Amino acid sequence: MAEMVCRECHRILKGQTCPICGTGNLSSDWSGMVIIIDPQKSEIAKKMGIESKDRYALKVR
């Protein structure tokens, strides 16, 4: 099954709803990936305003 991305938080997930936002507003058309492993120390996470470790898409259509 293709991985989906939540249009609101950009998380890459499997399934039909985003476990964090609780929304079903997902997209299979996404590109680019950023994996945040340590949100406290990561400068990229700070710039993107990400506070939890996860996989995120850079662009969602």
Place this chain on the structure above:
Amino acid sequence: MSENGDSVIYVVKTTANQEKSVAIMLTQIARKDRLDIRSILAPDELKGYVLIEAPNVSTVEQAIQTVPHARSLVKGESSLDEIMHFLTPKPTVTGITEGAIIEITSGPFKGEKARVKRVDEGHEEITVELFDAVVPIPITIRGDTVRVLKKEEQA
């Protein structure tokens, strides 16, 4: 180290089209071996490379040892400012203006030339009219499936 705290961006060369799988594998290894890798970036624009945010080069060297498709570490380091543009990708319709002549690069109209009638930045779509069509029918296509031939033509 860098001016952005102690995070530095290192670039790892990978096999083409394996960027995402390398990023996922590196994440698993970083968690398992408790390596201080803070984030991994695999932008679509950068084919054959992944960017790793870590405090020092030895952490990255250790992490890529056992990862298949991770080929080598690029010498030197990048700053966060240099990779900022990857974090906020531009819409694909940037640079396409109304009146421009484009060529469709994929789909059923591949190879057809057309004039842009409307640009929808929000949906990243453009509406075009094909040159070779007998009756001018507007067609809406994705902005990333076209190539601009001529910027804007005064009618």
